[in-house]
Amino acid sequence: MRSYAVVGPERHGVVIHALRLAASSPALSAGLVRISTPDVATASADLRRALAGRDSAMIQVTDHLLGATPSDAADLVEDLARTTPLALCLHDIPQPEEGEARFARRRTAYRRFVDSASVVVVASEHERALLAECLDEHASNTRVVVLPLPVERVNTPAPERYSPRKGPARVAVLGFLYPGKGLEHVIDAAGRVVARGREVEVVNIGGVSTGHEGLVKELALRARQAGTTFSVTGYVPERDLAHVVRDVDVPVAAHLHVSASGSINTWIALGRKPIVLAGAYTRELAERMPGAVTIADDVAALAPAIERAVESPDSTWLGDDVQLGPSWAESAAAHENVLRSIS
Incomplete structure (x- = not known):
């Protein structure tokens, strides 16, 4: 069975994104493993139990949702990968601007994420380049796929007339x-x-x-x-x-x-x-x-x-002629295809 794992509190941006993808895909929704336990250590243990025996799994990943430290998060992912092929959707790719010590800790963890995965997903070509910088000369055969974040227009038309606000x-x-x-x-x-x-x-x-x-x-x-x-x-x-x-x-x-x-x-x-x-x-x-x-x-x-x-x-305000995309359904289908590719 293919699983789609989402770990973290309801209001976290990664969780909101991940759950909306699931809501846009019957396949992702059917395989949804939702871990919302507030304590990170307990959530990690719950995820281990939930994915035991699964054929493959896609996990939405940022280090602080999976462990108390980046190293703990990488330990968890490595443990899961020993028995289950993983597609990891990586968020918050480490950057040098975070500060030398923090960047070093997170870069090491993300290298371990990549090594553990059958495929990783990032949200932009810029993130692909940042991930390559994290890996530096560290060799990895893991496939990297770029799936842009969904942008789907909501019906909020611009006002027909603009009137100045009273006040600032x-x-x-x-x-x-x-x-x-x-x-x-x-x-x-x-x-x-x-x-x-x-x-x-x-x-x-x-x-x-x-x-x-x-x-x-x-x-x-x-x-x-x-x-x-x-x-x-x-x-x-x-x-x-x-x-x-x-x-x-x-x-x-x-x-x-x-x-x-x-x-x-x-x-x-x-x-x-x-x-x-x-x-x-x-x-x-x-x-x-x-x-x-x-x-x-x-x-x-x-x-x-x-x-x-x-x-x-x-x-x-956006002009009516501005073309947005991908839609949530298109993005969810692309994620399904990535997960299916490792099953």
């Missing part, structure tokens, strides 16, 4: 708040727009990643010093997200080292055209879906891009 223009970043999300650059850019005579506020739509609660006060102080404000909505249920996203004046994604982004794709799927920082992944996205994003060449270009968006609200 709302500049928003979407998703969990954590270091490296680029909020400090968005806040600084908003401050420069304020200095030019426009009222602007910055909002993070989403909750705060565990362990980074202090970041909210730091960013709020930075915003006050820049002449603007910063706030966090907290977790927004799926049923309310489209309404919240429609109420934003300027959608922004300012990750400096993004390799694949569910938050950017969520902006796009909900009809918005976010401002993104130039990088390998965002250029790849722009080439694959022309007209889906507005690229700011660097951090210094964020302020003028935000100001232009405030002046021209229609530029923050």
